[in-house]
Amino acid sequence: MLVEKKLFHLPELTTIGGATIKDVRVGWESYGTLNADRSNAILVCHYFSGTSHAAGRYAQSDALPGYWDAVIGPGKAIDTDRYFVLSSDTLVNLNANDPTVTTTGPASFDPATGRRYGMRFPEVTISDFVRVQKALVDSLGITRLHAVVGPSMGGLQTYEWAASYPDMVGRIMPVIAAPYPRDWLIAWLNVWAAPIRLDANWNGGDYYDRPAPTAGLVQALKVIGLHANHFESIDATFGRALADGGDKPSRDFAKTFAIESAFEDRLNPRAPLIDANHVLYLVKANQVFIPGAGGGAAAPAEGLKRIRAPTLLLYSPTDLVFPKEWILETAQTLAGNGVSVETAEIPGPMGHLNGVNEIGAQADRIAEFINC
């Protein structure tokens, strides 16, 4: 399945916080064909470090397809022979320098000044991401989405769609996501961001004409990657191997073990594609989010009461980002509000990341939910 990246332009966005952002641009892509009455659209929302590339390949030679290719495609659980599946890059997407990504955020040029926004970019949250998606969906003449689905931060967006635009959503499938972060995750998000601020090159967010805070960024990505994984996978992969293959564990004080250099070896080449300020804005966008704010809700419980769409909650039993306890409690709350809710586990060795890498394990369940 070959995929083409498209551009959506919104001349002006008013954020939940009341700010105005001009010239909003986000990338998007789609799989399958929109039917005549525009009733077969499914929106896929991406996770924290992800992009709109949910399925397929941009070129035959791409090493990997989009992140949920296991369940999106012709004849797959989310069947692109039946559905028009679309996905867009969020605002403040962290892969701001990736040529396949288009986003608007602190690395963008402020039309009012001609300079990069930096930390002068307005604070945005998940509800604002969804406002941009709604404008995209409106622009395609789609008045109702058959389903909204997505993992992790993508799951937050599905709750937001159901709570702020209940008449537009047929069903939602939040995967590895509770409806909003509780204090534990708020604190972890703070920890994710902290290394960037500690890097002297961050310079209050003004580094666009200077060396970027790459060391801090790589540390931030390392914390995120570790937190989203699980010991079952990490321990089996590394087995206490030393970093340099030597027999003494003390050669480099900072990097003794293979696991210590592995993250950095993988992240260093990726770092130039990522903007550090975007990470800070994404962290904030997740921390402050409650569903339904776009519909006027002022508190989490109030927002959840606006959700009416049938819901399939998939969770990972070893998730350390959105623990299964939060998700099972959400199922109870939604059921108590009269919503039709199902839950199912995604097994696998990777903790939170099971919801991305092991999604195929629940392909049948997903197909049943989407097609019912």
Add this chain to the structure above:
Amino acid sequence: MLVEKKLFHLPELTTIGGATIKDVRVGWESYGTLNADRSNAILVCHYFSGTSHAAGRYAQSDALPGYWDAVIGPGKAIDTDRYFVLSSDTLVNLNANDPTVTTTGPASFDPATGRRYGMRFPEVTISDFVRVQKALVDSLGITRLHAVVGPSMGGLQTYEWAASYPDMVGRIMPVIAAPYPRDWLIAWLNVWAAPIRLDANWNGGDYYDRPAPTAGLVQALKVIGLHANHFESIDATFGRALADGGDKPSRDFAKTFAIESAFEDRLNPRAPLIDANHVLYLVKANQVFIPGAGGGAAAPAEGLKRIRAPTLLLYSPTDLVFPKEWILETAQTLAGNGVSVETAEIPGPMGHLNGVNEIGAQADRIAEFINC
């Protein structure tokens, strides 16, 4: 129970790595009385951020007693009417500037140069901590310890005692501790240390005549504190309260929520008592540790085979530092090696920290094990 801090001086230590450290000084304290045949000694080993202050108070006015006061004292589970309980500050104890702590590490003056060691201090590991403890125990004329006990890093020391000095140890009680860190924890320890290195004030460890890397140190302690806790406690305490009590969650971009400022508010006053280089050395000491190295073991499995002492393993079911799976697997391994092993859970809302703060929940089980 009033406690007096004492000093142990070891003229010279040869480390597991073959380095020589002169003029080793560590603080220690004891509770109860050594009996005539010196057979009633119990050694308590402290956790990562702890000190030898396991029980009692230095003065009536102390706000809090030592960390395991719930189970150490007259008539308590580890009964100081029967046992002589002793505890010492480890090498590279992180509370190097705390007046109640004596330790030897990078903040110490190198007798050879008259300057602070900084990162020139030799690498040490848990086995070296135990070598110093053994010298202290020898100096008291104690040839056999009735028991060695301790939480977390203190638990690592109990395994080391049993594996390297099997004839000297009557029983061990490692609490919230597997015998060595697997890759998952090795990676987390790296994450704990990273903020210190990112702070420009760290300056390769030479900051003793300049401003200390306090911002990085506080971030490091924050990660440790969060990792050792659990969402059950954090979420119940904070309830998404905002940092400034205001109604808008955007006043300070870096600190929106109470949980984000709470850690720093608590850690900032403590930071001057802590040495950042000591944190780096402690991280390394834990990462590279395998039990039995002091007895010649070169691999974890080999070290475990040297353990013969009856063992009580206490663990927290929600522990994210030493997951219960590792500890239950250890019980199986030791039992397979013919060791008498029991296990029990420490319930509570605080994850890893249950092993410190909720130890009283297993007081009866501990008494039974210690007295049998």
